[in-house]
Amino acid sequence: MSDPLRSPVSKERPQTGALGSDPARPRSSLRTAVVWEVLQEALERRVKGSGRESLDVLDAGGGSGNFAVPLARLGHRVTVVDPSPNALFALERRAAETDVADRVRGVQGDAGGLFDVVERGAYDAVLCHGVLEYVDDPADGVRNVVAALREDGVLSLLAAGLGGAVLARALAGHFTEARQALTDPAGRWGEGDPVPRRFTADQLTDLVEGAGLAVGAVHGVRIFADLVPGVLVDTEPGALEALLRLEEAAAELAAFHAVATQLHVLAETRPS
Template structure:
């Protein structure tokens, strides 16, 4: 018995992002894009994006994460395509150029900043005015409420449901969570057009272990289920994470 793999938990986001980058490259008539990964940490997305042939700048406040990013990029043979700089989304233009990116990844950032709207405006301002893609990934409120309830922590589930930031208490490691409507509203307020919304980790965070006869077959079946449910609005409300893809109008 084992937990679903990390690659399965991010598979939906990766497929959407990869397709979006392919479309952006064709639209820009350039094989190599300039991609900014805010809060990109150790390169979970930056390194695979670099493997596609794009240049990636990772902005992260943690020196340790950036050191791990450098090592990971070198091991993957893409060190020349990945650059790590220390900083955060509120001081983004202290370390990167405004309006210089074809795509911006803002994954796991808005949950931790004091002002999500301001942080997102900075991310969008990094996009080229003539055309750019935003990939936004954030914690979902409904998934946390469901998880606490299924674990028997009913009071915490109710607290998360009622709290403005979606936190279930002092021990909650996640300062803020969002509904799909809140995220899409933040995006459209920046002037971007929402292209798609996907629910992420709808089932994988709830599966205690893969116990079917063939673990690989079980993971493959779970992946297909995640992909099928991710596009259905009814499942966005119970997803652990929400992914919004948006474009410069």
């Protein structure tokens, strides 16, 4: 997803190209910039508050390390749990290529059996990105990742948004599918829908609060990026940066959460 190089305490913005990890694919930066910015600021606060130079991070379902490797490059120790051996192999190779193999550990597992492979209460931060759509019980999945946090931990939760799918199907002229997604309990537009489940912002915050965390912020992700024709972003001077700024400006506005392709929740453990 991203490959930023900023230090944990730097106040400079990450490079836009680095956010996408591949300057030949500039649109990819739009899909992760908001999440990365929010996550990095949260980890910076944890670093300053703890007095430590680095944190222990768990990336549940982290795959090939789109977030894990950039976090390791910032000095954090990252454990990735993923059910795919191929993804973990790619993670190992990517970590080695970027000289962070000593700070990245990949283990095979899933959210349901998380504590078969990692310790409870051992992490300063947990990432749960693109996982809840696929687990049998989202509430149980959230409870598991929350149980991996230390008392002063932070959770970064990213999941598919219902409204974005409805809007995309409607704009593509698939009105029946749009209505199906809107009325389906899982937010699916039909049998060919590759996403098993989608969420509203209220559903995600209820899951997080039900697991005992305090929601700090909710962000809409890919509000405009998936709707804007690629030719405008790739050929118009300054368009990528302007669209990125627009995404960031709209991310925290509740009015746009209803049309975001993804929803991001940042939450913290409650004071005991």
